[in-house]
Amino acid sequence: MVIPQLSVFIENRSGRLTEVLEVLGREDIKITALTVADTSEFGILRLIVSDSEKAKEVLKGQSFTVNITNVISVIAPNEAKHYARLLRILSDRDISIEYTYAFARGSKAVIILRCNNNEEAIKALKENEMELLNASELFKI
Amino acid sequence: MEIWNGHFECMDRLDLKKVQSERLMETVERSYFNVPYYRHKMQAAGLGPESIGSIDDLHRLPFTTKQDLRDNYPFGLFAVPMSEIVRIHASSGTTGKPTVVGYTRHDIATWSEVMARTLKCAGAGRNDFIQVAYGYGLFTGGLGLHYGGEKIGASVIPVSGGNTSRQIQLMCDFGSTVLACTPSYALYLAEALQENQVDPSDIKLRVGVFGAEPWTEKMRREIETKLRIKAIDIYGLSEVIGPGVASECMAQEGLHINEDHFYPEIIDPDTLQVLPEGSMGELVFTTLTKEGLPLIRYRTRDLTRLTSERCRCGRTMIRMEKCLGRSDDMLIVRGVNLFPSQVENVLLEMSEIKPHYLLVVDRVNNLDTLEVQVEVDEAFFLDKISQLEALRMKIQESLETSLALGVKVTLVEPKKLERSETKAKRVIDKRRF
Numbered sequence: 001m002v003i004p005q006l007s008v009f010i011e012n013r014s015g016r017l018t019e020v021l022e023v024l025g026r027e028d029i030k031i032t033a034l035t036v037a038d039t040s041e042f043g044i045l046r047l048i049v050s051d052s053e054k055a056k057e058v059l060k061g062q063s064f065t066v067n068i069t070n071v072i073s074v075i076a077p078n079e080a081k082h083y084a085r086l087l088r089i090l091s092d093r094d095i096s097i098e099y100t101y102a103f104a105r106g107s108k109a110v111i112i113l114r115c116n117n118n119e120e121a122i123k124a125l126k127e128n129e130m131e132l133l134n135a136s137e138l139f140k141i
Numbered sequence: 142m143e144i145w146n147g148h149f150e151c152m153d154r155l156d157l158k159k160v161q162s163e164r165l166m167e168t169v170e171r172s173y174f175n176v177p178y179y180r181h182k183m184q185a186a187g188l189g190p191e192s193i194g195s196i197d198d199l200h201r202l203p204f205t206t207k208q209d210l211r212d213n214y215p216f217g218l219f220a221v222p223m224s225e226i227v228r229i230h231a232s233s234g235t236t237g238k239p240t241v242v243g244y245t246r247h248d249i250a251t252w253s254e255v256m257a258r259t260l261k262c263a264g265a266g267r268n269d270f271i272q273v274a275y276g277y278g279l280f281t282g283g284l285g286l287h288y289g290g291e292k293i294g295a296s297v298i299p300v301s302g303g304n305t306s307r308q309i310q311l312m313c314d315f316g317s318t319v320l321a322c323t324p325s326y327a328l329y330l331a332e333a334l335q336e337n338q339v340d341p342s343d344i345k346l347r348v349g350v351f352g353a354e355p356w357t358e359k360m361r362r363e364i365e366t367k368l369r370i371k372a373i374d375i376y377g378l379s380e381v382i383g384p385g386v387a388s389e390c391m392a393q394e395g396l397h398i399n400e401d402h403f404y405p406e407i408i409d410p411d412t413l414q415v416l417p418e419g420s421m422g423e424l425v426f427t428t429l430t431k432e433g434l435p436l437i438r439y440r441t442r443d444l445t446r447l448t449s450e451r452c453r454c455g456r457t458m459i460r461m462e463k464c465l466g467r468s469d470d471m472l473i474v475r476g477v478n479l480f481p482s483q484v485e486n487v488l489l490e491m492s493e494i495k496p497h498y499l500l501v502v503d504r505v506n507n508l509d510t511l512e513v514q515v516e517v518d519e520a521f522f523l524d525k526i527s528q529l530e531a532l533r534m535k536i537q538e539s540l541e542t543s544l545a546l547g548v549k550v551t552l553v554e555p556k557k558l559e560r561s562e563t564k565a566k567r568v569i570d571k572r573r574f
Binding site for chain 1: 517519522523524525526529530551552553554555
Protein backbone atom coordinates (compact mmCIF):
# COMPACT_ATOMS: atom_id res chain seq x y z
CA MET A 1 0.00 0.00 0.00
CA VAL A 2 3.02 2.28 0.15
CA ILE A 3 3.98 4.44 -2.77
CA PRO A 4 7.57 5.15 -3.78
CA GLN A 5 8.34 8.84 -3.70
CA LEU A 6 11.46 10.40 -5.17
CA SER A 7 13.38 12.89 -2.98
CA VAL A 8 15.99 15.12 -4.56
CA PHE A 9 18.40 17.36 -2.63
CA ILE A 10 18.64 20.71 -4.37
CA GLU A 11 20.42 23.91 -3.54
CA ASN A 12 18.22 26.92 -3.23
CA ARG A 13 19.28 28.69 -6.40
CA SER A 14 17.63 29.76 -9.55
CA GLY A 15 17.36 27.23 -12.36
CA ARG A 16 18.00 24.16 -10.27
CA LEU A 17 14.42 22.88 -10.26
CA THR A 18 14.29 23.41 -14.01
CA GLU A 19 17.30 21.17 -14.48
CA VAL A 20 15.72 18.32 -12.50
CA LEU A 21 12.52 18.50 -14.50
CA GLU A 22 14.37 18.74 -17.81
CA VAL A 23 16.33 15.59 -16.97
CA LEU A 24 13.07 13.77 -16.18
CA GLY A 25 11.36 15.26 -19.20
CA ARG A 26 13.96 13.82 -21.57
CA GLU A 27 13.08 10.35 -20.24
CA ASP A 28 9.32 10.87 -20.65
CA ILE A 29 8.73 10.50 -16.95
CA LYS A 30 5.23 11.51 -15.83
CA ILE A 31 4.59 13.35 -12.58
CA THR A 32 1.55 12.79 -10.42
CA ALA A 33 2.50 14.96 -7.49
CA LEU A 34 5.28 17.37 -6.64
CA THR A 35 6.20 19.49 -3.64
CA VAL A 36 9.24 21.38 -2.43
CA ALA A 37 10.33 21.69 1.20
CA ASP A 38 12.86 24.45 1.58
CA THR A 39 15.20 26.15 4.01
CA SER A 40 17.14 29.29 3.18
CA GLU A 41 19.99 27.34 1.62
CA PHE A 42 18.67 24.07 0.34
CA GLY A 43 15.46 22.28 -0.42
CA ILE A 44 14.10 18.81 -0.89
CA LEU A 45 12.07 18.22 -4.00
CA ARG A 46 9.55 15.43 -3.52
CA LEU A 47 7.96 13.78 -6.54
CA ILE A 48 5.66 10.92 -7.27
CA VAL A 49 6.49 9.80 -10.79
CA SER A 50 5.54 7.09 -13.25
CA ASP A 51 8.83 5.19 -12.93
CA SER A 52 10.66 6.08 -9.76
CA GLU A 53 13.56 3.65 -10.21
CA LYS A 54 14.30 4.94 -13.67
CA ALA A 55 13.92 8.54 -12.51
CA LYS A 56 16.36 7.89 -9.67
CA GLU A 57 18.95 6.42 -12.04
CA VAL A 58 18.81 9.25 -14.56
CA LEU A 59 19.05 11.88 -11.83
CA LYS A 60 21.96 10.07 -10.19
CA GLY A 61 23.63 10.02 -13.57
CA GLN A 62 23.43 13.82 -13.52
CA SER A 63 25.03 13.94 -10.05
CA PHE A 64 21.90 14.69 -8.08
CA THR A 65 21.52 13.29 -4.58
CA VAL A 66 18.37 11.20 -4.85
CA ASN A 67 16.57 8.74 -2.68
CA ILE A 68 13.32 6.84 -2.73
CA THR A 69 11.07 7.11 0.31
CA ASN A 70 7.81 5.29 0.85
CA VAL A 71 4.70 7.39 1.45
CA ILE A 72 0.99 6.70 1.92
CA SER A 73 -1.77 8.03 -0.27
CA VAL A 74 -5.38 8.51 0.83
CA ILE A 75 -8.31 9.67 -1.26
CA ALA A 76 -11.17 11.54 0.40
CA PRO A 77 -13.70 14.27 -0.35
CA ASN A 78 -12.04 17.68 -0.56
CA GLU A 79 -13.55 18.92 2.68
CA ALA A 80 -11.46 20.01 5.62
CA LYS A 81 -13.28 17.71 8.01
CA HIS A 82 -12.04 14.64 6.15
CA TYR A 83 -8.44 15.75 6.32
CA ALA A 84 -8.99 16.56 9.99
CA ARG A 85 -10.47 13.14 10.67
CA LEU A 86 -7.54 11.43 9.02
CA LEU A 87 -5.06 13.41 11.12
CA ARG A 88 -7.05 12.66 14.27
CA ILE A 89 -6.94 8.92 13.57
CA LEU A 90 -3.17 9.06 13.37
CA SER A 91 -2.64 11.32 16.37
CA ASP A 92 -4.91 9.13 18.49
CA ARG A 93 -2.49 6.29 17.84
CA ASP A 94 0.57 8.45 18.54
CA ILE A 95 1.69 8.20 14.95
CA SER A 96 3.47 11.35 13.93
CA ILE A 97 3.50 12.83 10.48
CA GLU A 98 6.84 13.84 9.09
CA TYR A 99 5.23 15.75 6.27
CA THR A 100 2.08 15.79 4.19
CA TYR A 101 0.84 17.43 1.03
CA ALA A 102 -2.34 17.16 -0.99
CA PHE A 103 -3.99 17.98 -4.28
CA ALA A 104 -7.61 17.89 -5.38
CA ARG A 105 -9.30 16.93 -8.59
CA GLY A 106 -12.93 17.99 -8.69
CA SER A 107 -14.47 17.18 -5.34
CA LYS A 108 -11.92 14.45 -4.55
CA ALA A 109 -8.67 15.15 -2.78
CA VAL A 110 -5.55 13.01 -2.70
CA ILE A 111 -3.51 13.27 0.47
CA ILE A 112 0.10 12.14 0.60
CA LEU A 113 1.57 11.32 4.00
CA ARG A 114 4.93 10.34 5.33
CA CYS A 115 4.63 8.96 8.88
CA ASN A 116 7.19 7.85 11.40
CA ASN A 117 5.61 4.41 11.11
CA ASN A 118 3.92 3.88 7.76
CA GLU A 119 2.77 0.33 8.53
CA GLU A 120 0.98 1.35 11.72
CA ALA A 121 -0.55 4.29 9.90
CA ILE A 122 -1.91 2.10 7.10
CA LYS A 123 -3.37 -0.27 9.67
CA ALA A 124 -5.07 2.55 11.58
CA LEU A 125 -6.46 4.17 8.43
CA LYS A 126 -7.86 0.89 7.14
CA GLU A 127 -9.49 0.12 10.47
CA ASN A 128 -11.22 3.47 10.22
CA GLU A 129 -12.31 2.79 6.65
CA MET A 130 -10.27 5.46 5.01
CA GLU A 131 -9.68 4.82 1.31
CA LEU A 132 -6.04 4.16 0.51
CA LEU A 133 -4.55 4.18 -2.97
CA ASN A 134 -1.78 2.01 -4.33
CA ALA A 135 0.68 3.28 -6.91
CA SER A 136 -1.29 2.24 -10.01
CA GLU A 137 -4.55 3.64 -8.61
CA LEU A 138 -2.84 6.91 -7.81
CA PHE A 139 -1.72 7.19 -11.41
CA LYS A 140 -5.22 6.78 -12.74
CA ILE A 141 -6.55 9.75 -10.76
CA MET B 142 58.58 61.66 19.39
CA GLU B 143 60.24 59.76 22.20
CA ILE B 144 62.19 56.57 21.48
CA TRP B 145 62.19 53.91 24.19
CA ASN B 146 65.68 52.51 23.69
CA GLY B 147 67.68 54.92 21.54
CA HIS B 148 70.89 53.00 22.16
CA PHE B 149 69.68 50.03 20.16
CA GLU B 150 66.85 51.48 18.10
CA CYS B 151 69.10 54.18 16.61
CA MET B 152 72.33 52.20 16.60
CA ASP B 153 74.74 52.64 13.73
CA ARG B 154 74.10 49.72 11.42
CA LEU B 155 77.73 48.55 11.43
CA ASP B 156 77.73 48.45 15.23
CA LEU B 157 74.37 46.68 15.11
CA LYS B 158 75.84 44.01 12.87
CA LYS B 159 78.53 43.34 15.50
CA VAL B 160 75.85 42.95 18.18
CA GLN B 161 73.85 40.66 15.93
CA SER B 162 76.90 38.53 15.11
CA GLU B 163 77.84 38.06 18.75
CA ARG B 164 74.27 37.21 19.73
CA LEU B 165 73.86 34.81 16.83
CA MET B 166 76.97 32.88 17.83
CA GLU B 167 75.66 32.58 21.39
CA THR B 168 72.25 31.46 20.15
CA VAL B 169 73.72 28.84 17.85
CA GLU B 170 75.95 27.52 20.61
CA ARG B 171 73.09 27.29 23.10
CA SER B 172 70.79 25.67 20.57
CA TYR B 173 73.44 23.17 19.50
CA PHE B 174 74.26 22.01 22.99
CA ASN B 175 70.81 22.19 24.58
CA VAL B 176 68.40 21.15 21.82
CA PRO B 177 68.98 17.71 20.25
CA TYR B 178 66.85 18.71 17.26
CA TYR B 179 69.17 21.58 16.33
CA ARG B 180 72.30 19.55 17.05
CA HIS B 181 71.20 16.69 14.78
CA LYS B 182 70.11 19.04 12.04
CA MET B 183 73.41 20.94 12.11
CA GLN B 184 75.44 17.76 12.27
CA ALA B 185 73.56 16.40 9.27
CA ALA B 186 74.56 19.55 7.39
CA GLY B 187 78.17 19.12 8.50
CA LEU B 188 78.01 22.19 10.71
CA GLY B 189 78.92 22.96 14.31
CA PRO B 190 78.86 26.08 16.46
CA GLU B 191 82.37 26.92 15.18
CA SER B 192 80.97 27.17 11.62
CA ILE B 193 79.22 30.43 12.51
CA GLY B 194 81.65 33.33 12.90
CA SER B 195 79.27 36.21 12.13
CA ILE B 196 75.78 37.04 10.94
CA ASP B 197 77.11 36.56 7.38
CA ASP B 198 77.31 32.81 8.03
CA LEU B 199 73.63 32.56 8.97
CA HIS B 200 72.61 31.43 5.48
CA ARG B 201 74.54 28.18 6.00
CA LEU B 202 72.20 27.02 8.76
CA PRO B 203 69.13 24.87 8.04
CA PHE B 204 65.63 26.31 8.26
CA THR B 205 63.11 25.63 11.00
CA THR B 206 59.41 25.30 10.15
CA LYS B 207 56.09 25.10 11.94
CA GLN B 208 56.18 21.37 11.19
CA ASP B 209 59.39 21.08 13.21
CA LEU B 210 57.65 22.69 16.17
CA ARG B 211 54.77 20.28 15.75
CA ASP B 212 57.07 17.26 15.48
CA ASN B 213 58.65 18.29 18.77
CA TYR B 214 55.33 18.99 20.51
CA PRO B 215 55.01 20.24 23.16
CA PHE B 216 58.38 21.19 24.66
CA GLY B 217 60.94 19.42 22.45
CA LEU B 218 62.59 22.58 21.13
CA PHE B 219 62.95 24.31 24.49
CA ALA B 220 66.59 25.08 25.23
CA VAL B 221 66.33 25.36 29.01
CA PRO B 222 65.06 23.01 31.73
CA MET B 223 61.35 23.44 32.45
CA SER B 224 62.27 24.89 35.85
CA GLU B 225 63.50 27.97 33.96
CA ILE B 226 60.25 28.38 32.00
CA VAL B 227 57.90 30.86 33.64
CA ARG B 228 55.22 31.18 30.93
CA ILE B 229 53.71 29.03 28.19
CA HIS B 230 51.63 30.30 25.29
CA ALA B 231 50.18 28.37 22.36
CA SER B 232 48.56 29.00 19.02
CA SER B 233 46.28 26.76 16.99
CA GLY B 234 47.88 24.19 14.72
CA THR B 235 46.88 22.15 11.68
CA THR B 236 46.52 18.78 13.32
CA GLY B 237 44.61 19.88 16.36
CA LYS B 238 47.85 20.17 18.26
CA PRO B 239 48.81 23.74 19.04
CA THR B 240 52.21 25.32 18.51
CA VAL B 241 53.66 25.75 21.97
CA VAL B 242 56.10 28.45 23.04
CA GLY B 243 57.89 28.85 26.39
CA TYR B 244 59.43 31.91 27.98
CA THR B 245 62.10 32.27 30.64
CA ARG B 246 62.01 35.22 33.02
CA HIS B 247 64.56 36.88 30.76
CA ASP B 248 62.38 36.22 27.68
CA ILE B 249 59.43 37.92 29.38
CA ALA B 250 61.71 40.90 30.08
CA THR B 251 62.76 40.95 26.40
CA TRP B 252 59.15 40.74 25.31
CA SER B 253 58.19 43.62 27.60
CA GLU B 254 61.14 45.61 26.21
CA VAL B 255 60.15 45.14 22.56
CA MET B 256 56.52 45.86 23.39
CA ALA B 257 57.60 49.03 25.20
CA ARG B 258 59.40 50.05 21.99
CA THR B 259 56.26 49.22 20.00
CA LEU B 260 54.03 51.37 22.17
CA LYS B 261 56.54 54.22 22.13
CA CYS B 262 56.63 53.88 18.33
CA ALA B 263 52.90 54.54 18.43
CA GLY B 264 53.49 57.61 20.58
CA ALA B 265 52.14 56.14 23.81
CA GLY B 266 53.56 57.01 27.23
CA ARG B 267 53.00 57.04 30.98
CA ASN B 268 50.02 59.35 30.75
CA ASP B 269 48.10 57.07 28.44
CA PHE B 270 45.25 54.67 29.18
CA ILE B 271 45.78 51.59 27.06
CA GLN B 272 42.66 49.54 26.44
CA VAL B 273 43.90 46.05 25.61
CA ALA B 274 41.11 44.43 23.62
CA TYR B 275 43.28 41.60 22.33
CA GLY B 276 42.37 38.26 23.85
CA TYR B 277 44.12 37.32 27.08
CA GLY B 278 45.01 33.68 27.44
CA LEU B 279 47.07 31.27 25.39
CA PHE B 280 47.04 33.83 22.58
CA THR B 281 50.03 36.15 22.95
CA GLY B 282 48.21 39.36 22.01
CA GLY B 283 46.65 40.33 25.34
CA LEU B 284 49.53 39.65 27.71
CA GLY B 285 52.11 40.96 25.22
CA LEU B 286 50.46 44.38 25.05
CA HIS B 287 49.79 44.27 28.77
CA TYR B 288 53.43 43.90 29.83
CA GLY B 289 54.61 46.48 27.32
CA GLY B 290 52.01 48.94 28.55
CA GLU B 291 53.05 48.49 32.17
CA LYS B 292 56.72 48.81 31.19
CA ILE B 293 56.21 52.28 29.73
CA GLY B 294 54.20 53.22 32.81
CA ALA B 295 50.86 53.62 31.07
CA SER B 296 47.58 52.71 32.78
CA VAL B 297 46.67 49.36 31.29
CA ILE B 298 43.01 48.34 31.02
CA PRO B 299 43.02 44.55 30.52
CA VAL B 300 39.48 44.27 29.15
CA SER B 301 40.46 41.44 26.74
CA GLY B 302 38.54 40.72 23.51
CA GLY B 303 34.81 40.82 22.82
CA ASN B 304 31.94 42.25 24.89
CA THR B 305 31.58 45.33 22.74
CA SER B 306 29.20 47.21 25.03
CA ARG B 307 31.69 46.95 27.89
CA GLN B 308 34.50 48.08 25.57
CA ILE B 309 32.47 51.18 24.74
CA GLN B 310 31.57 51.85 28.36
CA LEU B 311 35.18 51.66 29.54
CA MET B 312 36.35 53.69 26.59
CA CYS B 313 33.94 56.46 27.56
CA ASP B 314 34.21 56.24 31.36
CA PHE B 315 37.95 55.63 31.75
CA GLY B 316 38.94 57.87 28.85
CA SER B 317 41.08 55.31 27.03
CA THR B 318 43.62 57.01 24.78
CA VAL B 319 45.21 53.95 23.15
CA LEU B 320 43.29 51.01 21.71
CA ALA B 321 45.00 47.67 21.09
CA CYS B 322 43.09 45.01 19.14
CA THR B 323 42.80 43.43 15.71
CA PRO B 324 42.10 45.95 12.93
CA SER B 325 38.81 44.27 12.06
CA TYR B 326 37.64 44.58 15.65
CA ALA B 327 38.68 48.24 15.65
CA LEU B 328 36.37 48.84 12.68
CA TYR B 329 33.63 46.87 14.34
CA LEU B 330 34.00 49.00 17.47
CA ALA B 331 33.93 52.17 15.36
CA GLU B 332 30.58 51.14 13.96
CA ALA B 333 29.26 50.07 17.34
CA LEU B 334 30.14 53.55 18.64
CA GLN B 335 28.12 55.08 15.81
CA GLU B 336 25.17 52.80 16.52
CA ASN B 337 25.30 53.72 20.19
CA GLN B 338 25.37 57.37 19.13
CA VAL B 339 28.66 57.99 20.88
CA ASP B 340 30.18 61.14 19.43
CA PRO B 341 33.86 60.52 18.58
CA SER B 342 34.65 63.81 20.31
CA ASP B 343 33.34 62.33 23.57
CA ILE B 344 36.02 59.67 23.60
CA LYS B 345 39.69 60.37 24.06
CA LEU B 346 41.19 57.73 21.77
CA ARG B 347 44.28 59.07 20.07
CA VAL B 348 46.03 56.07 18.60
CA GLY B 349 45.46 52.39 17.90
CA VAL B 350 47.98 49.56 17.75
CA PHE B 351 46.52 46.95 15.47
CA GLY B 352 47.87 43.60 14.32
CA ALA B 353 47.47 39.80 14.35
CA GLU B 354 45.83 39.81 10.91
CA PRO B 355 46.50 41.36 7.51
CA TRP B 356 44.82 44.67 6.75
CA THR B 357 44.95 47.11 3.90
CA GLU B 358 45.75 50.79 3.62
CA LYS B 359 42.11 51.33 2.78
CA MET B 360 41.09 49.75 6.04
CA ARG B 361 43.61 51.91 7.86
CA ARG B 362 42.11 55.07 6.40
CA GLU B 363 38.64 53.90 7.34
CA ILE B 364 39.65 53.21 10.95
CA GLU B 365 41.50 56.51 11.18
CA THR B 366 38.53 58.47 9.86
CA LYS B 367 35.86 56.72 11.86
CA LEU B 368 37.68 56.67 15.20
CA ARG B 369 39.62 59.90 14.58
CA ILE B 370 42.86 58.22 15.59
CA LYS B 371 46.20 57.29 14.11
CA ALA B 372 46.24 53.56 13.29
CA ILE B 373 49.62 51.87 13.78
CA ASP B 374 50.38 48.44 12.31
CA ILE B 375 52.22 46.00 14.56
CA TYR B 376 53.58 42.60 13.64
CA GLY B 377 54.51 39.50 15.54
CA LEU B 378 54.05 35.78 15.78
CA SER B 379 53.99 33.67 18.88
CA GLU B 380 56.80 31.37 17.71
CA VAL B 381 59.20 34.31 17.56
CA ILE B 382 57.88 36.04 20.72
CA GLY B 383 54.35 37.33 20.03
CA PRO B 384 53.54 40.96 19.25
CA GLY B 385 56.63 43.15 19.45
CA VAL B 386 58.61 41.67 16.58
CA ALA B 387 58.05 44.79 14.48
CA SER B 388 56.04 47.98 14.63
CA GLU B 389 55.33 51.04 12.59
CA CYS B 390 56.40 54.40 13.94
CA MET B 391 54.36 57.57 13.51
CA ALA B 392 55.82 57.96 10.00
CA GLN B 393 53.74 54.90 8.99
CA GLU B 394 56.27 53.96 6.34
CA GLY B 395 56.96 50.35 7.13
CA LEU B 396 57.41 48.41 10.36
CA HIS B 397 60.69 48.64 12.28
CA ILE B 398 61.90 45.16 13.14
CA ASN B 399 63.56 44.84 16.54
CA GLU B 400 66.49 43.26 14.79
CA ASP B 401 68.82 43.33 17.78
CA HIS B 402 66.52 40.53 19.04
CA PHE B 403 65.01 39.05 15.86
CA TYR B 404 67.17 38.86 12.75
CA PRO B 405 65.18 38.95 9.50
CA GLU B 406 66.02 37.44 6.13
CA ILE B 407 63.98 37.38 2.96
CA ILE B 408 64.11 34.14 0.98
CA ASP B 409 62.63 32.79 -2.20
CA PRO B 410 60.04 30.30 -0.85
CA ASP B 411 60.73 27.93 -3.76
CA THR B 412 64.52 27.95 -4.09
CA LEU B 413 65.08 28.88 -0.41
CA GLN B 414 67.86 31.25 -1.49
CA VAL B 415 68.35 34.47 0.44
CA LEU B 416 67.21 37.42 -1.67
CA PRO B 417 68.87 40.84 -1.78
CA GLU B 418 67.40 43.73 0.21
CA GLY B 419 64.28 45.14 -1.39
CA SER B 420 63.14 41.86 -2.96
CA MET B 421 59.69 40.49 -2.20
CA GLY B 422 59.89 37.09 -0.57
CA GLU B 423 59.22 35.02 2.52
CA LEU B 424 60.22 36.48 5.86
CA VAL B 425 62.52 34.30 7.98
CA PHE B 426 63.50 35.05 11.57
CA THR B 427 66.36 33.97 13.78
CA THR B 428 65.95 34.90 17.42
CA LEU B 429 69.15 36.42 18.82
CA THR B 430 68.40 36.62 22.54
CA LYS B 431 65.65 34.14 23.29
CA GLU B 432 66.40 31.51 25.92
CA GLY B 433 63.28 29.38 26.23
CA LEU B 434 62.62 28.69 22.58
CA PRO B 435 65.45 29.90 20.36
CA LEU B 436 64.51 29.70 16.69
CA ILE B 437 67.05 29.45 13.91
CA ARG B 438 65.91 30.59 10.48
CA TYR B 439 62.22 30.13 11.24
CA ARG B 440 60.08 30.36 8.11
CA THR B 441 57.13 32.65 8.87
CA ARG B 442 55.44 32.07 5.49
CA ASP B 443 54.60 35.78 5.47
CA LEU B 444 55.54 37.62 2.29
CA THR B 445 57.10 41.07 2.48
CA ARG B 446 60.21 43.08 1.60
CA LEU B 447 62.82 44.91 3.70
CA THR B 448 64.55 48.27 3.56
CA SER B 449 67.40 49.53 5.74
CA GLU B 450 67.01 53.10 4.52
CA ARG B 451 67.04 55.57 7.38
CA CYS B 452 63.54 56.38 8.63
CA ARG B 453 62.30 59.91 9.29
CA CYS B 454 61.76 58.98 12.93
CA GLY B 455 65.49 58.51 13.50
CA ARG B 456 65.38 54.79 14.16
CA THR B 457 67.92 52.75 12.21
CA MET B 458 66.17 49.40 12.64
CA ILE B 459 65.39 47.77 9.31
CA ARG B 460 61.81 48.15 8.12
CA MET B 461 59.45 45.59 6.58
CA GLU B 462 56.45 46.36 4.43
CA LYS B 463 52.97 45.55 5.67
CA CYS B 464 52.45 41.79 5.22
CA LEU B 465 49.64 41.10 2.84
CA GLY B 466 50.28 37.62 1.56
CA ARG B 467 51.52 34.19 2.56
CA SER B 468 53.47 31.44 0.87
CA ASP B 469 51.32 28.64 2.29
CA ASP B 470 47.59 28.02 2.56
CA MET B 471 47.16 29.38 6.06
CA LEU B 472 44.26 31.78 6.48
CA ILE B 473 43.89 34.31 9.24
CA VAL B 474 40.24 34.65 10.16
CA ARG B 475 39.37 37.08 12.95
CA GLY B 476 42.97 36.81 14.13
CA VAL B 477 42.80 33.01 14.34
CA ASN B 478 45.20 30.94 12.25
CA LEU B 479 43.39 28.42 10.12
CA PHE B 480 44.67 25.75 7.75
CA PRO B 481 42.19 24.08 5.38
CA SER B 482 43.51 20.70 6.53
CA GLN B 483 42.08 21.39 10.00
CA VAL B 484 38.61 21.47 8.46
CA GLU B 485 39.35 18.35 6.46
CA ASN B 486 40.36 16.44 9.59
CA VAL B 487 37.04 17.20 11.25
CA LEU B 488 35.01 16.27 8.16
CA LEU B 489 36.85 12.99 7.67
CA GLU B 490 35.58 11.82 11.01
CA MET B 491 31.95 12.13 9.91
CA SER B 492 30.41 9.34 7.89
CA GLU B 493 27.37 11.36 6.80
CA ILE B 494 29.30 13.61 4.49
CA LYS B 495 31.93 13.33 1.83
CA PRO B 496 35.33 14.84 2.56
CA HIS B 497 34.85 17.43 -0.14
CA TYR B 498 34.64 20.95 1.11
CA LEU B 499 35.11 24.56 0.19
CA LEU B 500 35.98 27.35 2.58
CA VAL B 501 34.56 30.75 1.72
CA VAL B 502 36.08 33.60 3.69
CA ASP B 503 34.51 37.01 3.45
CA ARG B 504 34.32 40.22 5.41
CA VAL B 505 30.84 41.38 6.31
CA ASN B 506 30.40 44.57 8.34
CA ASN B 507 34.15 44.52 8.89
CA LEU B 508 34.16 41.14 10.57
CA ASP B 509 35.56 38.07 8.91
CA THR B 510 33.08 35.32 8.14
CA LEU B 511 33.88 31.71 7.44
CA GLU B 512 31.52 29.51 5.49
CA VAL B 513 32.25 25.82 5.06
CA GLN B 514 30.42 24.13 2.20
CA VAL B 515 30.14 20.35 2.47
CA GLU B 516 28.50 17.66 0.40
CA VAL B 517 25.90 15.34 1.86
CA ASP B 518 26.59 11.67 1.30
CA GLU B 519 23.83 9.99 -0.68
CA ALA B 520 23.66 7.04 1.67
CA PHE B 521 22.74 9.44 4.43
CA PHE B 522 20.33 11.57 2.46
CA LEU B 523 16.82 10.70 3.54
CA ASP B 524 14.16 13.19 2.78
CA LYS B 525 13.77 15.00 6.05
CA ILE B 526 14.64 18.66 6.45
CA SER B 527 15.02 18.24 10.21
CA GLN B 528 17.60 15.52 9.69
CA LEU B 529 19.62 17.65 7.29
CA GLU B 530 19.42 20.60 9.65
CA ALA B 531 20.59 18.41 12.54
CA LEU B 532 23.51 17.22 10.42
CA ARG B 533 24.39 20.79 9.52
CA MET B 534 24.40 21.77 13.20
CA LYS B 535 26.49 18.77 14.13
CA ILE B 536 29.15 19.64 11.56
CA GLN B 537 29.03 23.27 12.61
CA GLU B 538 29.51 22.44 16.28
CA SER B 539 32.37 20.04 15.61
CA LEU B 540 34.13 22.61 13.46
CA GLU B 541 33.62 25.40 15.96
CA THR B 542 34.99 23.30 18.79
CA SER B 543 38.00 22.23 16.81
CA LEU B 544 38.81 25.56 15.14
CA ALA B 545 37.88 27.85 18.06
CA LEU B 546 36.14 30.00 15.48
CA GLY B 547 32.55 30.73 14.50
CA VAL B 548 31.63 28.89 11.31
CA LYS B 549 28.61 28.74 9.05
CA VAL B 550 28.11 25.34 7.47
CA THR B 551 26.21 25.05 4.19
CA LEU B 552 25.15 21.74 2.68
CA VAL B 553 25.66 21.62 -1.06
CA GLU B 554 24.90 19.24 -3.89
CA PRO B 555 27.43 16.51 -4.60
CA LYS B 556 30.19 16.90 -7.16
CA LYS B 557 29.68 20.60 -7.00
CA LEU B 558 32.91 20.89 -5.10
CA GLU B 559 36.00 20.34 -7.12
CA ARG B 560 37.72 16.98 -6.92
CA SER B 561 41.35 16.57 -7.56
CA GLU B 562 44.13 14.27 -6.43
CA THR B 563 46.64 17.06 -6.43
CA LYS B 564 45.55 20.60 -5.77
CA ALA B 565 41.84 21.04 -5.32
CA LYS B 566 40.64 24.55 -4.81
CA ARG B 567 39.63 24.51 -1.18
CA VAL B 568 39.47 28.18 -0.39
CA ILE B 569 37.76 31.22 -1.79
CA ASP B 570 38.91 34.35 0.00
CA LYS B 571 36.66 37.23 -0.94
CA ARG B 572 38.37 39.68 1.37
CA ARG B 573 40.45 42.31 -0.38
CA PHE B 574 43.79 42.93 1.25
